[in-house]
Amino acid sequence: MSKKVIVQKYGGTSVADVKRIQNVARRVVKTKRQGNKVVVVVSALGDTTDNLIDLAHKITYNPSDRELDMLISTGEQVSCALLAMAIHKLGEDAISFTGAQVGIITDTSYTKARIIDINAKRILDELKDNRIVIVAGFQGITLNQDITTLGRGGSNLTAVAIARVVKADICEMCTDVEGVFTADPRIVPDARKIDKISYEEMFELASLGSQILQPRSIEFAMKFNVPIHVRSSFSNKMGTIISKEVKAMEDTVVSGVAINKNEAKVTICDVPDKPGLAAKIFKDLAKADINVDMIVQNVSRTGATDVSFTVPTSDLNKTIKVAKETSGTIGAGDVTVDNNIAKVSIVGIGMRSHSGVAADMFETLARKKINIEMISTSEIKISCVVKKELGAEAVKALHAKFKLSKKRA
Amino acid sequence: MSKKVIVQKYGGTSVADVKRIQNVARRVVKTKRQGNKVVVVVSALGDTTDNLIDLAHKITYNPSDRELDMLISTGEQVSCALLAMAIHKLGEDAISFTGAQVGIITDTSYTKARIIDINAKRILDELKDNRIVIVAGFQGITLNQDITTLGRGGSNLTAVAIARVVKADICEMCTDVEGVFTADPRIVPDARKIDKISYEEMFELASLGSQILQPRSIEFAMKFNVPIHVRSSFSNKMGTIISKEVKAMEDTVVSGVAINKNEAKVTICDVPDKPGLAAKIFKDLAKADINVDMIVQNVSRTGATDVSFTVPTSDLNKTIKVAKETSGTIGAGDVTVDNNIAKVSIVGIGMRSHSGVAADMFETLARKKINIEMISTSEIKISCVVKKELGAEAVKALHAKFKLSKKRA
Numbered sequence: 001m002s003k004k005v006i007v008q009k010y011g012g013t014s015v016a017d018v019k020r021i022q023n024v025a026r027r028v029v030k031t032k033r034q035g036n037k038v039v040v041v042v043s044a045l046g047d048t049t050d051n052l053i054d055l056a057h058k059i060t061y062n063p064s065d066r067e068l069d070m071l072i073s074t075g076e077q078v079s080c081a082l083l084a085m086a087i088h089k090l091g092e093d094a095i096s097f098t099g100a101q102v103g104i105i106t107d108t109s110y111t112k113a114r115i116i117d118i119n120a121k122r123i124l125d126e127l128k129d130n131r132i133v134i135v136a137g138f139q140g141i142t143l144n145q146d147i148t149t150l151g152r153g154g155s156n157l158t159a160v161a162i163a164r165v166v167k168a169d170i171c172e173m174c175t176d177v178e179g180v181f182t183a184d185p186r187i188v189p190d191a192r193k194i195d196k197i198s199y200e201e202m203f204e205l206a207s208l209g210s211q212i213l214q215p216r217s218i219e220f221a222m223k224f225n226v227p228i229h230v231r232s233s234f235s236n237k238m239g240t241i242i243s244k245e246v247k248a249m250e251d252t253v254v255s256g257v258a259i260n261k262n263e264a265k266v267t268i269c270d271v272p273d274k275p276g277l278a279a280k281i282f283k284d285l286a287k288a289d290i291n292v293d294m295i296v297q298n299v300s301r302t303g304a305t306d307v308s309f310t311v312p313t314s315d316l317n318k319t320i321k322v323a324k325e326t327s328g329t330i331g332a333g334d335v336t337v338d339n340n341i342a343k344v345s346i347v348g349i350g351m352r353s354h355s356g357v358a359a360d361m362f363e364t365l366a367r368k369k370i371n372i373e374m375i376s377t378s379e380i381k382i383s384c385v386v387k388k389e390l391g392a393e394a395v396k397a398l399h400a401k402f403k404l405s406k407k408r409a
Numbered sequence: 410m411s412k413k414v415i416v417q418k419y420g421g422t423s424v425a426d427v428k429r430i431q432n433v434a435r436r437v438v439k440t441k442r443q444g445n446k447v448v449v450v451v452s453a454l455g456d457t458t459d460n461l462i463d464l465a466h467k468i469t470y471n472p473s474d475r476e477l478d479m480l481i482s483t484g485e486q487v488s489c490a491l492l493a494m495a496i497h498k499l500g501e502d503a504i505s506f507t508g509a510q511v512g513i514i515t516d517t518s519y520t521k522a523r524i525i526d527i528n529a530k531r532i533l534d535e536l537k538d539n540r541i542v543i544v545a546g547f548q549g550i551t552l553n554q555d556i557t558t559l560g561r562g563g564s565n566l567t568a569v570a571i572a573r574v575v576k577a578d579i580c581e582m583c584t585d586v587e588g589v590f591t592a593d594p595r596i597v598p599d600a601r602k603i604d605k606i607s608y609e610e611m612f613e614l615a616s617l618g619s620q621i622l623q624p625r626s627i628e629f630a631m632k633f634n635v636p637i638h639v640r641s642s643f644s645n646k647m648g649t650i651i652s653k654e655v656k657a658m659e660d661t662v663v664s665g666v667a668i669n670k671n672e673a674k675v676t677i678c679d680v681p682d683k684p685g686l687a688a689k690i691f692k693d694l695a696k697a698d699i700n701v702d703m704i705v706q707n708v709s710r711t712g713a714t715d716v717s718f719t720v721p722t723s724d725l726n727k728t729i730k731v732a733k734e735t736s737g738t739i740g741a742g743d744v745t746v747d748n749n750i751a752k753v754s755i756v757g758i759g760m761r762s763h764s765g766v767a768a769d770m771f772e773t774l775a776r777k778k779i780n781i782e783m784i785s786t787s788e789i790k791i792s793c794v795v796k797k798e799l800g801a802e803a804v805k806a807l808h809a810k811f812k813l814s815k816k817r818a
Binding site: 018021022052055056058059060063064066067068070071073074077078080081082084085086088089095096098100101122145146147 | 427430431461464465467468469472473475476477479480482483486487489490491493494495497498504505507509510531554555556
């Protein structure tokens with residue numbers, strides 16, 4: 001008997017209907033009967049959250065964030081109660097909780113709250129009583145007892161945070177894919193499942209467009225050293241383990257290729273070349289809660305310069321408004337937008353110790369006649385913005401160049 | 410400006426869809442703008458609760474009561490969040506709460522919990538801040554933070570309990586009928602809306618089959634002297650005021666006629682005529698949580714007697730099982746069942762001071778050749794069990810006999 005503490009998180013597609021809830025119940029019970037203590041975190045059934053938001057929008061285009069959280073947090077409450085019933089049916093004891101009930105305390109940023117504390121007592125007591133504990137993902141409660149939700153990927157965050165406080169041996173993210181791949185298999189047919197990856201690399205991949213986990217959850221896991229296992233809800237195969245960097249990982253120069261087509265490039269033209277103006281631009285954008293990604297400023301020749309940056313397309317309208325206002329204030333020129341871009345990135349912890357990776361990337365793209373519009377680098381990743389229609393070709397070329405379909409040492 | 414504190418409760422049909430929620434929002438805002446402080450208690454949208462129970466039954470025939478409460482309490486959370494949004498849209502400030510959030514503390518009898526305390530602080534604070542407060546009906550939380558529901562008509566109970574702690578001037582039960590009638594208008598076309606009725610009479614009517622309010626809510630209102638106004642959600646007409654008995658009420662001998670077709674008569678034959686056997690029978694039934702209503706024991710002539718009683722048809726299967734076991738234990742005979750009965754009752758506070766009402770009732774039924782199978786009386790009501798198919802005729806005859814279509818003095 002292994003006697004581990006295991007946190008399992010199941011996303012919306014894994015609990016989309018009664019049959020799938022029963023499937024999850026069987027998996028959970030099996031894990032329990034292998035001698036483990038199990039905490040399960042569940043998302044809302046399939047499209048529930050979207051349906052609730054649609055209902056709110058039938059009443060008002062601009063629902064209050066507090067009431068929206070009150071509304072959509074019901075989705076996870078439904079799925080965790082149903083999962084408890086399905087587990088009872090299989091003869092195991094289980095008990096479900098809302099975020100509030102297990103003391104997932106957050107700040108008051110409705111719809112995107114941050115967890116500030118978890119009172120693990122109730123969970124630990126129930127585990128001690130040999131129960132399977134089910135917790136509604138995605139939600140918490142403020143110190144003033146107002147219900148909050150954690151934003152996109154919030155259930156993953158709940159799972160990692162709970163894994164930390166119950167000192168779980170592993171936090172399993174059970175999802176509809178088999179793990180983390182070297183590239184999106186829909187783009188690169190010979191993309192390979194990665195067996196092990198470091199937090200840092202996964203963080204970059206997530207930030208760069210991988211949809212499997214959100215950067216926030218990985219950041220949290222990395223901070224508290226919570227090992228994560230990304231695996232399929234529908235098979236028993238091993239998926240991808242995300243953990244601390246180990247020596248062997250450094251031998252891999254590039255771990256994966258990511259692509260993000262959901263950004264747009266905004267340029268503020270003719271920004272006067274005076275100190276402090278770039279700061280003013282990005283301070284105004286930050287104030288409006290806009291997530292700026294890459295930034296490029298052309299070398300000034302004429303006393304004025306163009307400042308370009310990328311933002312998620314969902315923030316684009318807000319961005320244009322803010323950018324135009326700022327441009328007026330600082331005496332800059334037009335604001336132009338390019339929606340037709342893709343950001344292609346390579347990520348690898350080995351870049352730290354291997355030189356020439358950037359040159360290899362640029363050369364590979366050049367050989368394919370793919371023009372690079374923006375470049376941004378960090379210690380362990382290089383991103384290039386290219387024309388949207390060339391994105392997939394760029395991913396394929398880079399995947400081949402860095403031999404990612406071959407198993408790592 | 411009236412500056413009253415008003416609690417308004419809206420049932421499921423009053424908030425069945427977006428249009429009706431908007432209608433409720435307009436009524437609430439109007440009440441607020443007349444200068445009142447308003448607390449609104451809402452039920453779940455239309456069939457939500459039934460749909461959630463159906464979902465649970467797809468997973469298991471016998472869901473745990475705790476998890477069922479966890480599941481179905483989401484219904485009211487959805488409706489109160491949506492109502493808050495609809496009120497915001499009309500330009501008024503409103504805030505919604507679950508039972509847990511406003512500290513509706515109950516015992517641990519899941520699916521039929523009893524309120525043991527309400528912490529009114531949050532509600533009073535929000536009212537002071539000039540907000541409309543919306544509370545999810547039907548639900549509470551135990552001291553151990555487990556979610557409970559209050560059973561059938563639970564939202565009415567929530568409304569009365571809140572009206573008490575906020576010292577409301579009136580608790581309005583807004584529903585799909587215009588008030589309390591002297592009889593069911595579907596049976597008696599000239600049934601009349603009652604303007605004022607005492608708690609005691611309303612309690613009897615509710616116990617006897619009127620579907621408008623549950624006996625529990627009225628008992629609670631009576632205990633704490635919370636005045637209730639039963640009225641339509643869809644019109645501005647005055648409905649029925651339920652309050653303490655006032656002198657004038659005593660002049661009315663009979664206030665209303667009620668009928669209940671949801672009971673069955675069970676007879677345990679040949680019960681040996683020994684002391685303590687009747688007590689044994691009803692103790693066994695009580696232990697099985699069966700709600701026995703009327704009881705009749707025939708005079709014993711042969712050393713054995715028949716004991717008959719009525720129970721809700723929903724408890725019938727359980728009752729037969731218990732009755733057969735008990736019969737075996739005490740050496741009694743067969744258990745027979747009569748499903749084909751209706752209980753017809755007249756209710757009136759004036760019965761206390763008027764004699765001959767029972768005789769009038771029996772005579773009226775006799776004249777219509779309606780045979781009386783069982784009789785039960787209290788200070789302010791008389792009930793007769795008759796054949797089910799004669800129930801409506803009995804109601805009509807009694808309504809006419811006691812001149813209920815004529816307005817009270």
